[in-house]
Amino acid sequence: MRPIEETARFLGGSRHVEVVQPRTAKTIEVSVQVPVEDMTQLDEVGEPEEGSRRASIWPAVEERVFDLIGQHRSTIVFTNSRRSAERLCARLNELATDAFSESSGEAPRVEMGARHEIDALPAAIMAQSGAATGAPPVIARAHHGSVSREERKHIEEALKSGQLPAVVATSSLELGIDMGAVDLVVQIEAPPSVAAGLQRIGRAGHQVGAVSRGVVFPKHRGDLLSCAVVAERMGDGAIEELRYPRNPLDVLAQQIVAMVALDQWTLADLTTLVRRAAPFAELPDSALHAVLDMLSGRYPSTAFAELRPRLVWDRAGDLLSGRPGAQRLAVTSGGTIPDRGLFGVFLAGAERAARVGELDEEMVYESRVGDVFLLGSTSWRIEDITPDRVLVSPRRVRPRGCRSGRATSPAAPSSWAARSAPGCARWCGRTTRPPPRRCARAGSTTGPPAT
Known part of the structure; x- marks a missing residue:
């Protein structure tokens, strides 16, 4: 974390914090x-008869990633969106199927690295009709937030045990998960930040003294510059600076309702306690009183008259107390994460509700019963759509397309601009003067553009 003083102040609030930060030597090898x-x-992809052929780097990226998976025992491939994860995972399995089909008529094996090999007859069984080839190999599974928790744990265990050569993931595998011995991390497109890139590359060589190796593939020429900048900053350990929010009044209102729901508070005691937290250390009295006025039903105009007061402010006795229902409101309505509008996907006909994953409401609105889509590297047929869930059954057919997702290309941190602008200037044949300071203050970036 950087700067460490900001982190210490956030954790300690008004109290003194002593920082203990021993130096650690971690070797990271990142190549673009x-x-x-x-x-x-670039080669063209698409259907020529439909006139939809276009230049794309994806075929070359997919083949290179497939080769890297074959050269290593365990690989994690990171993408910046769920849609990209599903598509890349499906394509990698198609390449494995093609390799399996080419070798199924002969005895030799298709090499897949130190431990992973595709046998010509992986599931051959003896019967009266003779030996039969098994199902096509699955070398990668998709891992993201739309896949159910049980399925994600199954995928993680398969990767740890060596049964699965690769996982194509989003940020769902970035933090807090011990993935065991991972040989290589592949990043498709520049990561959303240097810190995220370090976390992802750090999944490889997670043992003490081991080297974390990663490969970054740019999606287009503009992305190449961003990949080079983030790789350089990752090598230097120059992660983005943290800055906690100052005076978030929506959070303050929720905390005050939770406090008065259980006990009465004087205004002086509540103010002292609130200002002990670093985000509210400089909270002015005017802002605090405005929040209390709103919560007690003292609104600036009649336009807010339909809102219900949440507490009682006895100004004469200088006491704050909760109204009936305040405790339930604090428990059920706390937090600042908005509703994402996702539909749960459940297995149709199951005795117990078996959750498969989630779909965007936009995709559900555009889907019809009988459509086949891809989720978690598996094809599913929509059997029914209810007001809050989608019932599906597994199908072994090629889907019409991958699951829908909104644009998820993140805005790059402003610190990238200062490092990217000179490179852009050289590419454009202009001067290499640094970008104006006002651009950095305004958050101007030259990170990966939306695609």
């Missing part, structure tokens, strides 16, 4: 690889 010789001359 372009799988084509010229990014201006």
